[in-house]
Amino acid sequence: xxxxxxxxxxxxxxxxxxxxxxxxxxxxxxxxxxxxxxxxxxxxxxxxxxxxxxxxxxxxxxxxxxxxxxxxxxxxxxxxxxxxxxxxxxxxxxxxxxxxxxxxxxxxxxxxxxxxxxxxxxxxxxxxxxxxxxxxxxxxxxxxxxxxxxxxxxxxxxxxxxxxxxxxxxxxxxxxxxxxxxxxxx
Amino acid sequence: xxxxxxxxxxxxxxxxxxxxxxxxxxxxxxxxxxxxxxxxxxxxxxxxxxxxxxxxxxxxxxxxxxxxxxxxxxxxxxxxxxxxxxxxxxxxxxxxxxxxxxxxxxxxxxxxxxxxxxxxxxxxxxxxxxxxxxxxxxxxxxxxxxxxxxxxxxxxxxxxxxxxxxxxxxxxxxxxxxxxxxxxxxxxxxxxxxxxxxxxxxxxxxxxxxxxxxxxxxxxxxxxxxxxxxxxxxxxxxxxxxxxxxxxxxxxxxxxxxxxxxxxxxxxxxxxxxxxxxxxxxxxxxxxxxxxxxxx
Numbered sequence: 001x002x003x004x005x006x007x008x009x010x011x012x013x014x015x016x017x018x019x020x021x022x023x024x025x026x027x028x029x030x031x032x033x034x035x036x037x038x039x040x041x042x043x044x045x046x047x048x049x050x051x052x053x054x055x056x057x058x059x060x061x062x063x064x065x066x067x068x069x070x071x072x073x074x075x076x077x078x079x080x081x082x083x084x085x086x087x088x089x090x091x092x093x094x095x096x097x098x099x100x101x102x103x104x105x106x107x108x109x110x111x112x113x114x115x116x117x118x119x120x121x122x123x124x125x126x127x128x129x130x131x132x133x134x135x136x137x138x139x140x141x142x143x144x145x146x147x148x149x150x151x152x153x154x155x156x157x158x159x160x161x162x163x164x165x166x167x168x169x170x171x172x173x174x175x176x177x178x179x180x181x182x183x184x185x186x
Numbered sequence: 187x188x189x190x191x192x193x194x195x196x197x198x199x200x201x202x203x204x205x206x207x208x209x210x211x212x213x214x215x216x217x218x219x220x221x222x223x224x225x226x227x228x229x230x231x232x233x234x235x236x237x238x239x240x241x242x243x244x245x246x247x248x249x250x251x252x253x254x255x256x257x258x259x260x261x262x263x264x265x266x267x268x269x270x271x272x273x274x275x276x277x278x279x280x281x282x283x284x285x286x287x288x289x290x291x292x293x294x295x296x297x298x299x300x301x302x303x304x305x306x307x308x309x310x311x312x313x314x315x316x317x318x319x320x321x322x323x324x325x326x327x328x329x330x331x332x333x334x335x336x337x338x339x340x341x342x343x344x345x346x347x348x349x350x351x352x353x354x355x356x357x358x359x360x361x362x363x364x365x366x367x368x369x370x371x372x373x374x375x376x377x378x379x380x381x382x383x384x385x386x387x388x389x390x391x392x393x394x395x396x397x398x399x400x401x402x403x404x405x406x407x408x409x410x411x412x413x414x415x416x417x418x419x420x421x422x423x424x425x426x427x428x429x430x431x432x433x434x435x436x437x438x439x440x441x442x443x444x445x446x447x448x449x450x451x452x453x454x455x456x457x458x459x460x461x462x463x464x465x466x467x468x469x470x471x472x473x474x475x476x477x478x479x480x481x482x
Contacts, residue, residue, distance in 0.1 A: 001191045020192035020235075023222070043223050044292055045378060056265070056294040062222045063295065066192050067239065111290070132377030133289020 005069040010078025018065045025049045025060040027068075028075060036076035036106050040135070047134035050107035051075050057114035057130070076106035079113070089113055089151040098147030100138035108134045112148040120156035124149065187226050194237045198244075198325050198352055201236055205350040206327055208234045214352060216261055216300040219292050244299075244354060249276070254360025258320075260299025260353045264311070268293060277358075278474065279314040279367035279386055286371050287311065289378055299353045302338060305345050306380070308407045312339070313386040314369050316412055317402040318358045326351030336404075339411035362400065365390040366474030368467045372459050373450070382451040383407050383459050387467035389427060395479055396426040403435065403464055408456065409444035417442050418464065427472060429465070436464035 006015035009032070018027060025042075028034045028051070037060060040048035044059040051060045052074040079087035089109050092098070099105050108131060115122050115130040122130070127148050136144060193212075195201040205212050212234040215221045224230035238244060244261035249272060256277065258267070264284040267273050274281045287293055287301070287310050301311035302322065312335060320335040327350045335356065338345050347353065367388040371381040384406030390399045401422040403415040418439040425431055445456040 019189065021187050021189045021225075023187070042226060044219055044288070047289060047291060050291055057291050058294050059219075059289075059291045062219055062292075064192065064218065064222070066194075067218075067237070114290075129285075129377075130290050133291045135378075 003066065005066065007068045007070060008072045010074055020064075020066055022065040023061055024051065024053075024058075024063040024065050024068055024073070027065040028060060034075055034077050038103055038106055040103070040107075045135070046104075046107075047111065047131075048104055048107045050110040050134065052110055052114050055114065055117065057111045059133075074110070074113070076109060079109065087113070088154045089116065089148070092151035092154065093144075093147045096143055096147040096150055098140065098144045100136075100140050104134060104136045104138075108136070108144055108148075112151065116148070116152050116155050120152045122152055127152075187222075188228070188231055190225070190232050191234050192237060193234055194240050196240055196242070198241060198354060201238060201241065201352060202325065202327055202350055204234070204236050209349070212236055214238055216303075217263060217296040219288065219296040220300060220304045238352065246355070247272075256358040258298055258356045258358070260302075260355055261297050262299075263295065263297050264288075264293035264301070265290065267298065276361070277314070277318070277367070279317055279369045279388065282369035283310045283314045283371065283384070283386065286377060298356065302335065302356075303345060303347065303353055305339050305341075305343050305411070307342050307410055307412070308380045308384060309412055310369075310371055310381065310384055310406065312412045313384050313404045313406045314367070315356055315358070316404045316414065317367055317369075317386040317388040318361075319402070320356045320358045322353050323355050323357065324351045325354050330354075336412070336414060341410050362390045364393070364395065364475050364479065365400075366471035366478070367402075368470040368474070370463050370467060372463055380450065381407055383445070383456045383463070385460060385463040385467055387464060387471055389422070389468060389471040389475065391427065391472075391475055394426075395475065396428075398422045398425055398427045401435075403439050405439065405443055405460060407445075407448075407450075408460065413444070415439035415442045415464070422468075427468065429469065432465040432468035435468065436461040439464045 001020045002017055004017050028037050037051055038048040040046035042061045044062045049060040050057050054071050089112050111131050111134050193204050195204055213232040215235045216238050244259045246259040247262050249256045264287045268285045298311050315335040321332050322335050322338055324331050369386040371384050373379050373382040386404040388402040392399050401419040403418045406412050418435040421435050421438055440457040440460040443460055445453045447453050
């Protein structure tokens with residue numbers, strides 16, 4: 001069945017037509033063209049599809065699109081500010097070599113963001129607990145944990161600094177030709 | 187994924203009525219972490235999925251100050267339990283069990299009610315609720331009834347729920363003074379893994395802080411359904427709980443279990459771990475009881 005839903009995607013209010021059986025992952029990648037979120041296993045085992053819905057990290061492959069009505073969704077595309085500078089977690093993954101093939105990276109970063117937004121001073125056990133559902137097959141976990149810890153330190157230090165320029169994602173600037181929510185015709 | 191119509195009732199009665207209209211072509215869905223996987227894999231092919239998440243009150247989590255009864259709504263997620271200070275401080279056995287179910291992403295979506303209804307032999311969520319003498323409230327076309335959580339399970343993937351019935355909440359009676367409880371999910375790794383064996387122990391002792399007045403020893407993956415090692419419980423009851431007695435209880439529980447070989451481990455290994463972990467969890471219960479006694 002087709003229905004129309006409205007929600008906030010990376011700071012932008014959008015509404016679009018969906019099918020009842022679509023997952024949030026399908027909506028993001030196949031309909032909205034936001035292919036930063038990856039599909040690994042499709043069964044909630046690998047965490048590559050992790051996005052943040054109302055501050056909680058969830059597997060978008062198991063989350064029905066119909067359930068995001070009225071909610072706030074953050075994807076990897078919403079992290080870099082529109083001036084082009086990376087979010088501290090993204091920058092930290094670059095600086096600390098937290099990336100090999102890159103397929104697990106968007107999910108890792110979204111899991112890390114859900115944690116650090118709540119508790120930037122999370123200790124390593126807390127980081128491991130929060131990232132346990134994100135699998136990296138290049139076995140780069142040490143650098144990934146280092147990346148998250150370093151980002152946390154930076155976010156904790158800058159938390160009171162209003163001029164830092166990151167935090168809640170601002171509106172995403174789309175390029176001409178990008179598919180926007182309004183144009184979706186399922 | 188096979189297309190289906192997603193129905194979103196706002197009362198339990200409406201949900202039951204919708205099920206009555208569509209019968210076997212409909213399935214209820216809570217967090218979706220099991221149902222969506224089954225639909226994707228083709229193990230389940232409903233024409234209608236009845237979403238229970240928009241029914242107000244089903245995610246209620248509170249302790250009644252007057253009676254001491256704990257209510258856990260069926261739609262309470264594992265993460266809500268894990269992050270609840272009430273659960274962490276007063277029901278550590280629940281915290282121990284839910285904090286390692288799946289991953290955080292799964293715990294943010296998956297619900298305690300769904301975990302019970304899925305009825306896997308390893309159900310981490312069921313063991314503490316059985317140890318705490320929890321009761322499940324079921325509502326369906328014939329009205330409502332209450333079933334002890336220990337009696338919910340018939341066989342793997344099958345519960346006593348009749349078509350159209352919904353598990354709405356779990357209630358846990360007031361905890362006895364001088365009680366302690368602990369759970370261990372024992373396996374190769376904690377996250378994204380089913381346990382090799384799950385062991386929950388609850389002990390209540392007399393005013394002498396030694397004589398056992400109630401014992402619950404609950405085992406997961408030790409048989410087709412979660413089970414209680416009642417011979418081991420009987421051994422403890424009325425006796426002063428000592429490390430030696432807990433060793434004996436561990437042996438009895440291992441003998442009583444119906445462990446078998448599976449892809450995750452061998453029966454002999456499971457038995458050994460029951461023997462060791464029943465004792466360890468018993469000792470942890472005593473620690474908790476003694477700590478509480480010192481605080482009073």
